[in-house]
Amino acid sequence: MNNFQYARATDVADAIRLLADPGAKLIAGGTNLIDLMKENVERPTRLIDISRLPLRKVEETADGSLRIGALVPNSDLAYHPLIEQRYPLLASAILAGASAQLRNMASVGGNLMQRTRCAYFYDTATPCNKRHPGSGCSAMDGLNRNHAILGTSASCIATNPSDMSVALAALGALVHIAGPSGERAVAVTDFHRLPGDKPHVDTSLGTGEIITAIELPPRGFAQNYSYLKIRDRMSYAFALVSVAAALELEGNAISGARLALGGVAHKPWRSLEAEAALRGQAATPDHFSHAADLLLQGATTRSHNGFKVELARRAIVRTLTQATNATPQSQAHKKIA
Amino acid sequence: MGDVTHQISERIPIHLVVNGVSHTLDLVPWTTLLDALRDHLALSGTKKGCDHGQCGACTVLVDGRRVNSCLTLAVMKDGAEITTIEGLATDGALHPLQQAFIDHDAFQCGYCTPGQICSAAGLLVEGRARDADEIRELMSGNLCRCGAYPNIVAAIQQAMGQP
Numbered sequence: 187m188n189n190f191q192y193a194r195a196t197d198v199a200d201a202i203r204l205l206a207d208p209g210a211k212l213i214a215g216g217t218n219l220i221d222l223m224k225e226n227v228e229r230p231t232r233l234i235d236i237s238r239l240p241l242r243k244v245e246e247t248a249d250g251s252l253r254i255g256a257l258v259p260n261s262d263l264a265y266h267p268l269i270e271q272r273y274p275l276l277a278s279a280i281l282a283g284a285s286a287q288l289r290n291m292a293s294v295g296g297n298l299m300q301r302t303r304c305a306y307f308y309d310t311a312t313p314c315n316k317r318h319p320g321s322g323c324s325a326m327d328g329l330n331r332n333h334a335i336l337g338t339s340a341s342c343i344a345t346n347p348s349d350m351s352v353a354l355a356a357l358g359a360l361v362h363i364a365g366p367s368g369e370r371a372v373a374v375t376d377f378h379r380l381p382g383d384k385p386h387v388d389t390s391l392g393t394g395e396i397i398t399a400i401e402l403p404p405r406g407f408a409q410n411y412s413y414l415k416i417r418d419r420m421s422y423a424f425a426l427v428s429v430a431a432a433l434e435l436e437g438n439a440i441s442g443a444r445l446a447l448g449g450v451a452h453k454p455w456r457s458l459e460a461e462a463a464l465r466g467q468a469a470t471p472d473h474f475s476h477a478a479d480l481l482l483q484g485a486t487t488r489s490h491n492g493f494k495v496e497l498a499r500r501a502i503v504r505t506l507t508q509a510t511n512a513t514p515q516s517q518a519h520k521k522i523a
Numbered sequence: 524m525g526d527v528t529h530q531i532s533e534r535i536p537i538h539l540v541v542n543g544v545s546h547t548l549d550l551v552p553w554t555t556l557l558d559a560l561r562d563h564l565a566l567s568g569t570k571k572g573c574d575h576g577q578c579g580a581c582t583v584l585v586d587g588r589r590v591n592s593c594l595t596l597a598v599m600k601d602g603a604e605i606t607t608i609e610g611l612a613t614d615g616a617l618h619p620l621q622q623a624f625i626d627h628d629a630f631q632c633g634y635c636t637p638g639q640i641c642s643a644a645g646l647l648v649e650g651r652a653r654d655a656d657e658i659r660e661l662m663s664g665n666l667c668r669c670g671a672y673p674n675i676v677a678a679i680q681q682a683m684g685q686p
Binding site: 188189192216217221224233284285288290291422517519 | 582
């Protein structure tokens with residue numbers, strides 16, 4: 187880890203002011219940043235400690251939304267009564283990620299900011315356009331079994347590693363941001379970006395900006411939902427493919443559908459077309475399969491990750507079936523119903 | 524640092540209460556909590572395994588919550604109460620988890636054991652594990668390369684008062 191200066195922000199405005207230093211980075215839980223610093227992938231000259239800022243509330247707003255402070259630890263959010271009752275899809279996705287220790291440390295804002303776990307991004311001996319723009323992509327013709335199949339570019343096939351963000355995308359969450367020019371909010375689906383020719387830029391967060399909160403809209407899909415994560419070991423591993431599914435049913439007819447994928451792209455992958463195709467249809471495997479085809483439209487594969495297309499297709503059908511039957515995937519009892 | 528607005532310096536004075544004992548340390552900001560415990564306070568019970576948050580050997584309790592001390596900067600925990608494996612026994616009596624690990628032979632080489640026990644102590648406080656599957660899932664952040672997992676789960680069940 188490189189040497190750095192340490193500053194403790196007293197409030198959000200102080201943090202924004204300190205971010206004027208181009209070598210500075212924010213730190214909250216530190217679970218990803220410290221790891222990347224130990225690997226010399228991140229080398230900030232100053233860390234701005236925001237962990238003591240008053241951004242730890244979970245509050246209901248007048249319109250029935252839920253506003254979650256950016257510093258709420260992942261574990262506290264997953265076990266918060268309002269999340270368990272109203273947004274169990276989000277609780278389940280959070281509990282599918284990392285370990286109990288890391289969830290205790292990691293903040294909600296930090297989870298949104300975590301970087302890819304592409305092995306070449308971590309390995310400073312190899313070219314990586316995300317780590318060193320213009321140096322090339324080692325994954326493209328390297329070991330790319332874990333890599334993206336959707337929204338890729340010629341520069342980068344890294345995936346976003348977050349489980350939480352997949353559920354947030356399905357639920358239509360907003361990210362609240364403060365910065366030098368004031369406050370703004372952006373849909374979580376527009377917060378993370380596709381790699382394009384700038385894979386070193388993960389998010390739409392501007393210079394000097396800080397995440398202050400996440401907002402969940404009133405519809406929580408608490409009856410019919412499931413988060414299914416497929417990975418190489420049954421716990422404490424990143425997704426090969428994960429699916430967040432949420433349905434509103436009238437009898438066996440789908441009146442509302444949300445569907446997002448993790449582990450397949452540079453951002454949580456959601457398709458309004460696939461969701462629209464489900465609305466008004468019977469909740470049957472045939473219709474689920476059709477939606478899966480729409481969601482996976484345009485998938486491109488490399489030498490080792492071709493299996494992800496069929497895996498995702500089957501996982502989508504499985505997860506929508508679990509949601510329909512109100513038998514969400516347990517993150518502790520591993521049998522997939 | 525108290526209510527200092529923001530302080531930038533080479534060494535920073537840090538106050539920690541470790542296993543009930545108050546300590547003031549002057550640390551460079553890149554010192555992890557793990558290194559502070561082992562190298563500055565001579566509490567070598569907490570182990571450095573992967574040093575990347577992947578194995579759980581460094582697990583300690585910070586203000587009662589289990590965390591990976593290798594991914595924690597000591598300076599960020601100024602004022603916190605830390606419990607390590609050395610602080611679990613009271614008045615010479617083993618913590619119920621320590622006794623249970625002995626009763627169930629829940630280790631082979633023992634390197635992961637301090638982290639396993641501190642993690643299990645956090646698990647008991649959280650109160651979220653009700654059966655063996657849930658124990659396994661919520662202990663998945665602690666690896667045991669000897670593969671003592673069945674005995675570790677049995678030891679935790681004993682400490683939880685389960686048959």
